[in-house]
Amino acid sequence: MAATETQTPARTAHIRAGYHPEDAFTGVSLTPPPANDIWFKDDTLTDRYGRGTRYRYWYALDLNTGELWYGDTDYRQDDEHLIAQLPGYLRKHVGDRTAPPNGVITRLISPVGYHPDHGYELHVLTAEELYEVAVGVLPIAQRIVETMHRVGPRGELEWSAAADTAWHDFECATEPTIGGGTITWPEPVIKPVPKWCHEAAEFLERHPELIPAEWATASDDELDRIAAYHPKGGYGGVAGYLCTSGDREIYDGGWGGHTFLGDRTALYAYRAKAAGDRTATPAQEWLVTEAGQKALTAATAEYGPLADQHDDQLAQTAARLQAAATVENLLLHGLDEQLRHRRGADRSAVEDLLRRQGAEVARLQKLLDDARKLRRPTFVRVLGWSSERTDRVLGELAGMSHTAVGEVRRALEAAEPDEQA
Structure with missing residues (x-):
């Protein structure tokens, strides 16, 4: 677990209550299609497949709790409504590098198979059969939930190389072979992480010369932006970002054809390591403390208000604030970004004041012009006397x-x- 990952109690993969034989499967509600809705390639009809062939089963795994359960879809719904029926997200829809927003990843299973002697068929599964498969994949589910990265104070989920590998194991173990009136399931196997799949932290360890110094004090938003780097072509994430900014090719390090996961975890861990024995602290939080306000007041007294500071003066202000925080054994991250944000806000306020003052001057100028027009004929009369x-x-x-x-x-x-x- 990386230095910035959330420390939480151990998670145990388990089948949800109501999905066990001893619970009489009270949580399970399966509605397979009737036989007259299941047919294949009938050239005499407009539709070559019966709507029952849209029927699917699913397994859902809560990556936060380790809870595993199963169910089916409504075959009467069109395919475009399929996703809305699922309790979680299909990985292909959220992306291989992205954890599902609600923490629930879903595996969709087709009960349709083909046999050269018997043709296509749909094998209807019972709750007992789905349960047996769930029991068999529990060790894989355990591997997934215990190796997922959990980043930051909120424990946000991120795929690790081990969890990604285990998910592929889960997919393999839940891919049945159907045909000739029978169904067989693969033996669940937990494979080692392949040599081409790596943690992004490995890339950082191999190429420290590419890492910008400012990453040590970057804000969460900045690190998240780097982790989400996704060019139109080539590698994304930390490796792609560094190679692009450093004018390097991914193949220069012998990484061609490899995959990197855990970008946010790698970046947060790098920042935590750079802090050493100091406590990494968001700049915006420290600046509202008494010490932060005192240090900022002293800095602006020397270098002027933030709105009036040029970039070099703002850098001096940042250095002074960082020095003040170091006295408290703190390393501020996101300080430059926070100061630029505050300077921008202060400048916007000054511009707004100027805008209001300009409007008032324009209003008074119009009154003055009107008054001068009224005065002129009177003045001319007196002048002629x-x-x-x-x-x-x-x-x-x-x-x-x-x-x-x-x-x-x-x-x-x-x-x-x-x-x-």
């Missing part, structure tokens, strides 16, 4: 500068000849 008043006196009377009064006077005098003409 007598030339004995100086421009300064008239300016004080009209709320204008003596220079502005002079400009109006000269403009009026220049217009008089035109009017007389």
